Amino acid sequence: MPKPIRSSRRTWAAAWVVLCAVGLAATAGLNASSTPDPRPEKPVSAECAEYVADIERQLAEAQQESKGDGVLAFSRVRPGTGDDCDDELRAHLRGDR
Known part of the structure; x- marks a missing residue:
């Protein structure tokens, strides 16, 4: 039976940090692109x-x-x-x- 590949804790922590940073950047990009245009002002009677x-x-x-x-x-x-x-x-x- 082959031995499993061992990864250090630092590698896992770095991978999680990178994934979190990518997720935050994607969320910020989506939030910025989905802001609705302001409604035009209608005249007041x-x-x-x-x-x-x-x-x-x-x-x-x-x-x-x-x-x-x-x-x-x-x-x-x-x-x-x-x-x-x-x-x-x-x-x-x-x-x-």
Whole structure:
């Protein structure tokens, strides 16, 4: 029966290091190539711009009148505007614009 080929621990460790480095490089390359293009900005309707400005005004007033921690609540749907301003309002409040 032939003797098995003996490899040193250093050889195995070096092989694992090389495999890990190749895997990390491949992962970084795939992540960099798969970033989606930013969405083009759509124009904001005058109705939405007015709604966002009204909310900003209410926030500023509440901040001036506030002496402690308070809660300011808004209804989700404003009569006459529908739901078309949801994305714009979220983006504005998150600071995307």
